[in-house]
Amino acid sequence: MMQARWWKKNEINGDIVSCNLCFRSCNIRQGCSGKCGVRFNKDGVLISPCLGKFCACAIDPVKKKPLFHWNSEKFIYSLGSVGCTMDCPFCQNHSIAFPARALYGETVGTSEFAIDELISNVKGSGLNLVAFTYNEPTLQAEYICEVVPMLHEAGISVTLVTNGAMSHEAAKDLISCLDENDAANIDIKAFNPETYKTLGGELDTVKKNIELFINAGIHVELTNLVVTGLNDNIEEFASMVDWIASISDEIPLHITRYFPARNYNKPPTNIEFLYSLASVAKAKLKHVHIGNV
Numbered sequence: 048m049m050q051a052r053w054w055k056k057n058e059i060n061g062d063i064v065s066c067n068l069c070f071r072s073c074n075i076r077q078g079c080s081g082k083c084g085v086r087f088n089k090d091g092v093l094i095s096p097c098l099g100k101f102c103a104c105a106i107d108p109v110k111k112k113p114l115f116h117w118n119s120e121k122f123i124y125s126l127g128s129v130g131c132t133m134d135c136p137f138c139q140n141h142s143i144a145f146p147a148r149a150l151y152g153e154t155v156g157t158s159e160f161a162i163d164e165l166i167s168n169v170k171g172s173g174l175n176l177v178a179f180t181y182n183e184p185t186l187q188a189e190y191i192c193e194v195v196p197m198l199h200e201a202g203i204s205v206t207l208v209t210n211g212a213m214s215h216e217a218a219k220d221l222i223s224c225l226d227e228n229d230a231a232n233i234d235i236k237a238f239n240p241e242t243y244k245t246l247g248g249e250l251d252t253v254k255k256n257i258e259l260f261i262n263a264g265i266h267v268e269l270t271n272l273v274v275t276g277l278n279d280n281i282e283e284f285a286s287m288v289d290w291i292a293s294i295s296d297e298i299p300l301h302i303t304r305y306f307p308a309r310n311y312n313k314p315p316t317n318i319e320f321l322y323s324l325a326s327v328a329k330a331k332l333k334h335v336h337i338g339n340v
């Protein structure tokens with residue numbers, strides 16, 4: 048079991064630990080976990096048993112992440128674990144992001160990667176790219192901060208496919224171990240703070256983190272999953288595009304189609320509507336892509 052890095056003892060009640068890995072800032076009682084389900088208070092210490100353990104491991108095309116402007120013709124060694132820092136009812140990867148509590152231990156225990164083992168697996172597959180993906184990679188932040196410098200030394204670049212909801216401190220620490228050869232695909236799930244709240248997220252945090260990654264020189268592409276009845280609002284979408292363009296019109300935007308999953312059963316996104324959103328985006332951004340159609 049590995050001790051977590053971004054936490055402190057609660058100042059009023061020392062039996063409670065306050066996690067600062069993501070915007071949720073959970074106060075966690077002895078024996079309990081935070082909202083992500085994978086960080087626990089064990090005897091007044093925050094631990095994360097899933098660190099370095101992955102239940103999903105595959106070799107994917109880079110374009111599947113989606114990243115279309117970073118090593119886009121290559122394949123990438125992709126790792127996912129369990130848990131998420133948000134709570135989207137339509138999560139497309141809910142079987143690992145939100146496994147039944149009783150299954151967390153089993154799910155997590157399937158593959159533990161020592162760092163040298165990870166490097167030899169990647170190299171042995173003839174690859175030089177690693178993605179932390181499928182579930183929220185922030186929950187592997189301690190492992191990522193440890194492993195990335197060694198991956199770099201071995202000539203391997205990294206991408207994080209993330210919801211961007213990590214705390215400012217965690218974002219800065221994660222960014223400090225990345226370099227200009229690395230990338231992130233960051234979800235921007237809506238452009239309305241209230242909608243973000245219904246997904247267990249916080250728009251302001253995500254916007255700040257997107258700017259932090261971009262200003263640090265990391266290659267960033269954004270993904271907006273257009274969910275029927277949730278964020279399929281053309282005015283809000285246009286505001287989001289304006290905000291992205293105000294940072295840079297070079298930032299790639301992936302507009303992707305939703306399909307019913309987890310607890311959300313509205314019909315898949317109308318394809319013609321996706322194309323009309325793409326027209327709005329193309330008026331302001333140079334790289335607009337439609338996905339999942």
Ligand code: SF4
Nearest residue numbers: 066069072073081083
């Ligand atoms: S990572 Fe986020 S959700 Fe998990 S315990 Fe920490 S603050 Fe809570």
